[in-house]
Amino acid sequence: MAAADAVLPTAGHGAMESWLQSRSDVRERRGLVRAASPIRLSAAGAMLDLASNDYLGLSRDPRVTAAAVDAVQRYGAGARASRVVNGTLPVHAELEKQLCHLTGAESALAFSSGYLANLGVLGALGGPGTLLILDAHVHASLLDAARLSRSPVAIVPHGDLGEVATALQTRTQPRAVVVVESLYSVLGDGANLTALAALCASHDAWLLVDEAHGIGVAGAGRGAVHAAGLAGAGNVLLTVTLSKALGAQGGAVLGSAALREHLLNTARPFIFDTALAPAAAAAASKAAQIIAADPTLVARLQENAATLARLCGIERSPGAVQSIPMVSADHAVRAAAGLRAAGVRVGCFRPPSVPDGVSRLRVTAQADLTPAEMEYAAGLLRTVARAHPANVSEQAGLGRNRNDI
Template identity: 50%
Template sequence: MTPSSPDEYGADVSWSDWLAEQAASREAAGLTRRLRSRGPDDAVVDLAGNDYLGLSRDERVVRAAADAALTWGGGAGASRLVTGTLDLHTELEAELAEHLGQPAALTFSTGYHANLAVVTALVDRDCHVISDAHIHASLVDAVRLSRAGLTVVPHSDVEAVEDALSRGGGERTLVLAESIYSVLGDAAPLAELAEVCHRHGALLVVDEAHGLGVHGPGLVARAGLAGHPSLVVTATLSKALGSQGGAVLGSADLVDHLVNRARPFIFDTGLAPAAAAAALAALRIVRDEPQWAELVRTRVGDLAAALGVTPPAGAVLSVPMPSPQTAVAAQAAALDAGVRVGCFRPPSVPDGVSRLRITGTAGVAADDWERAVEVLLRVVKEHQ
C-alpha cells in the first residue's frame, strides 16, 4: 500500500521523505505543476490568463490604480471594521450594485474570500447545501468549512436540484451554481434554478466570475433575475475587470449580515486602494464600452468553430486532450511557437478529462490573434 500521509509511515519517517514521495507520485501521473514567472514585456501571445477584456493594461485602469496608491498608500492599512474602509470601497460597492442591478454589494480582497464568506456566514452544521458537480474550488472549500450537510447533484440538472430540495427536512438550504462554468464553458439554467429555489424557500448563490464583463452586468442580470429575493450573486474583480478582489451582491440585510458574521471579511485587511480603484475604472469601461465584450465573444466563437468544439458561453474555450501528458505536451508546443495557453488536468477538472484552456481576449492585437489561431489549429491537430 502506498502511504498517503506521514502517519502511515510511522514515527521514524520524516516529513521530507513524505514530501519526496508525493512529488514522485505527481510526476509519474503527469500532474506536476510549476510556477513560471514572466516579465512585463513578454513577447508571447497570452491566451492563458483571465484578463478577458484586456483591461489590466488599459491606460485608464493603470492610471487609476497608480493615483490611488499615491493618494491612499500601498494598502488599506487595517480590516474594514477597524480603519480599512476607504471612500474607494464605498464608491466601488455602490457602482457594482448599480451595474449588476442588486440592492447592495460588499467587496473582499479576493473572489475566493467572497465565496468563502457568503457560504460560511449563511449556513452551519444544521443547514443543507445542494451543489452543482462543477462548482469552483472556493465554493467546495466554503461548504467544507461551513460543516453543513451536502448533496452534490449532476451538472446543470434542475430536476436533481428539485428532487434534493423536495427531500429536505425543512432546514435552511443553499443551492450553489456558477453563471458560466470555467471548465466546460457552459451557462447554468439560471431562470429554472431560481424558480425552483423560490418555490422551495431555498437561496440560490450564483458565482458570476466568468459572466461579469463578458456579458456586461452578468448572466443573472441578463436573465432578468437581478434583485430576485431567492438569489445572491458573487463575483471576482480579477477577470474581466482586470484587477484583484471579489464581491458579494444581494439585499442590504445580507450585506449587513456578512459585515457582522463573515470571518473572511471581518478578519482580513481591506481591498488594497490600487486594486479597488482599478476595478472601479474597469467597471466604468465595461459599462460604457460594450464593444470589447462583443469582440471577445466573436473571437472565441470563431476559434471554437475552427477547432470543431462546442463554443463556450463565456471567454474560456476548453479543448479536450487524450491524457494529462498530451495536454502538457500540446501546451509546451504552443509556447514554443509563441502562444501561451492554459492546461486543465485532474484534480482541477470535475470530470477527470484533461483539456487545453484557451482564453478569448480583447487585449491581443488582431494580427497577433490571427497568428495565435494558426498555431493552435496546428498544435491541437498534432496532439489529439
C-alpha cells in the first residue's frame, strides 16, 4: 500500500475525544465552565469596569498610546528576534531604565510576559541545590515555575512566617528562595515583606517578591518593596508584570546587576523567546514615567478602593483588589451575570483559580471612577452580597485549587 493510501488508526482519537468530553462534563457539573469571548467595545464603553487590572487607566492614556504608536513606526510591529540575537532594541533598554527608576532596583531584565518572567527567574535560580519555599497563595505562574525548575519545593500556609522559618531552618540545600506576592491577586491582602526579608537575610536566602499587583498601586506606585524600604536590598528580588497598572504587556525581573547577567545567560524563557514587542515596551516605559512623576494618580486609586470597600460593607484590602466571597461557583457566576446585565463588570473567580477553593467576586478599584459611579456599583454589589451570602464551609474541598492544576 502506498504511503498516501495508508489508513490511520482512529481508536486513539476516539479515546481522546471521550476523555475531553468527560472533563467538559465535570466542569459543567461543578459550574466551572469558562469562556474567552471578545468584549464588544460599544457595550464595554457603557459599562463600569471593576474587573480589569488596568488600575490607573493607563492603557488608554494618550501619552501611553502615543508612545506605542511612535515605537511601531520607528521599530516595526515586532522585535523580530531573541534579545540575545539582534532583538534588543533601544526601547528595551529605556524600559529597563525606567523600571529601575520607578522601583529603586539596581538592574532589570524585560521578558515578553509576566508569566515568563516568573518562569525565567525560578528556572535560572532553581535546581537540586535550591529549595523553593512558596506561599500557598502565589500565582499559578510561580507554581509552574517551581515545578519546572527541578528544585525541591515546599508550599507553606498563606502568610505563615513560622512555617517559612521552619522550612529555612531545616533545609539541607545550600540555597533557598522564599517566594511571595506583595499584594495577592485574589484576596487582595499583602505579605509582611519586612519580616520576610529579615528572615531570609538571617538564613542566607533570597526573597522573591512578585509585584504584579503592587507596582502602580502600593508605595505611591513604586511598589510594596520600595514602600517597605527594601529597594536595592541584596537578598530581595522582584518580578513585575507590565500588563496591569502599567497598562501595557510584558514582564521583568529586577535585582542586582549580577542577577541580570545570570538571567541573560541562563533563563530559557528569555534566551529562546522573541523579544517584547516595541509598542508594548514603549507603552510600559511611558507608564512607569507617569507613575513616578504623578503620585496623585495612585492616590486616587487608593481613595477609590477605600470608598468602594466602605460602600460595599467589606473589609478593606490594601491593594486595588477587593474580594466578596460567594456561597458556590454557581452563585458567583449568576451574581456576576446579574451585575453585568446591570452595567457593572466584575471578576468571577472559581476553582481552580482561587487558592482556597472559595468562589468570589473579585472587584478591582480603578483610579478613573467617579464618586457617582462607585456609589452605583456599590449599591448593586451590596444587593448581590445579600442575595448570595457566603458560606465558606460549603465549598471546602470543592474541585481542585490552583496548586493542584
